[in-house]
Structures are given as structure tokens and as C-alpha cells.
Amino acid sequence: MRLRDACIISALLGISAPCFSEVEAAKEWAPQEVAAILAQSHAQLLMRPMGTEPSSLQTNEADQQRYMVQSGYALQLARGEKNVKQIVEAIALSSEFNAKWITPHMGTAQTGSAPGVPPVAAPEKAIDSLYCALLGRRVDSASLASARKDLVSFGFERVIRDVIDGKEYRDRFGDTKVPYITSENQAAVGCPQAAL
Structure with a gap:
């Protein structure tokens, strides 16, 4: 070594x-x-x-x-x-990330579901969670419409890659920064992550 x-x-x-x-x-x-x-x-x-x-x-x-x-x-x-961006992408494509942000909103057993009632898929919540994790903000209506279209056609892996390869990610974080929420906008953003 x-x-x-x-x-x-x-x-x-x-x-x-x-x-x-x-x-x-x-x-x-x-x-x-x-x-x-x-x-x-x-x-x-x-x-x-x-x-x-x-x-x-x-x-x-x-x-x-x-x-x-x-x-x-x-x-x-x-x-x-x-680079940092590639490590972020690897984590975002991991099964743990999927279990944290996607699976709870996509028709699997959810906390509070009534017995015998199938859970309802909520892709909007999953997409919003991805935006919080990867961009440090909630999804806007234009981004949501685009992500829903990609989700239906290609799945969540494509949505994740599109966010990470997108202009906003590149402009804010580039190849060398981890996505984050600033302390100034945490309350306004409403994402669950802690501000750095």
C-alpha cells in the first residue's frame, strides 16, 4: 500500500x-x-x-x-x-440512495399505510427529493415536467444523470464541489438536508 x-x-x-x-x-x-x-x-x-x-x-x-x-x-x-462530481453520481446511483429518496414514494410499503390498502406511487415527491439531494432546492414546475417525462421513458437513473449533467449543477458545483444548501436559503427551500 x-x-x-x-x-x-x-x-x-x-x-x-x-x-x-x-x-x-x-x-x-x-x-x-x-x-x-x-x-x-x-x-x-x-x-x-x-x-x-x-x-x-x-x-x-x-x-x-x-x-x-x-x-x-x-x-x-x-x-x-x-472527481467529486463522479463520486456524487456514484452515490446517487447507489441502492442506499434509491432506498432513501425514491423507493418510499414509488408504490412500496410506506409508513402509515392502512393494512390491505396498496400504497400509491408519488413520483413528484421522489423527484422533489432528488432535487433536494442533488441541487439543494425543491423542484420547480418546468423541471418536474421534464423529469416526469424522462422517468416514464427511461427511469430514475436517467433523471439522476440529467440533473447531475445539467447546467445548474455544473454552474453551482462543477466537478469539485459537493451539492449543498446554504444556511441563508434553508428555511425558504424546505429541503430536509442541513445547511452547510
Whole structure:
């Protein structure tokens, strides 16, 4: 394992270790920057601290899987193999993101459903949740109409990719920032994520 890789893993685990920078040709993130980017990504996209799983997913195997994925993201960022936008996209296309933002609104068992009454799909709520997670704002009517059309024709993966590849995302976050809600507009926006 390279020294830089060990530094990244130490930063992810919150272990203080002396790390010395290596000179490499590609843009690389420092271990502390990588840890901060991943922590912000988990807070914004999954609404949980990095390194924890929802109780329904806590098993030794899930913990190992999570650690491997986070370590992989960390190493890819640190080595310049992926940028922040690509890590955000990978998290947004994950099964955990789907379970958090899409599944609860798309006809699966929902909290408060009456026994024997099938749940009703609410794609508008799922799309709105995606906009909160990926753009830090609620969906507007024009974006909702476009997203609904893509959802029907291509599914949620396409909607997610369209948001991340869109002009607003590019202008606000580019390739190097995690999506966020500013403290000035959190109350007005009404998204569940905490303002940074």
C-alpha cells in the first residue's frame, strides 16, 4: 500500500497519522480534503454521517461493504482518478440512495399505510427529493415536467444523470464541489438536508 493510500484510510477512519505529500502529475486531494468531501457527500445525499449505516442495514457484511466502497471512493479522489462530481453520481446511483429518496414514494410499503390498502406511487415527491439531494432546492414546475417525462421513458437513473449533467449543477458545483444548501436559503427551500 502506498503511503498516500494509508494516509487516506487513516483520515477516513479518523486516525491521526503523520502523512507526507507525494508529488504526482494528476490533481490529487489531500487526505483531510478527501475525508471532508466524503463526509459532506454522505450528509447531503444520504443524510447520515459517513461510517454509519441505517439500523436496518447494520451487519458485519454491510459494514465491510461500506468500508470498501468508501475506501474506494477515497482512493479514487486522492489519486485523481475520479472527481467529486463522479463520486456524487456514484452515490446517487447507489441502492442506499434509491432506498432513501425514491423507493418510499414509488408504490412500496410506506409508513402509515392502512393494512390491505396498496400504497400509491408519488413520483413528484421522489423527484422533489432528488432535487433536494442533488441541487439543494425543491423542484420547480418546468423541471418536474421534464423529469416526469424522462422517468416514464427511461427511469430514475436517467433523471439522476440529467440533473447531475445539467447546467445548474455544473454552474453551482462543477466537478469539485459537493451539492449543498446554504444556511441563508434553508428555511425558504424546505429541503430536509442541513445547511452547510
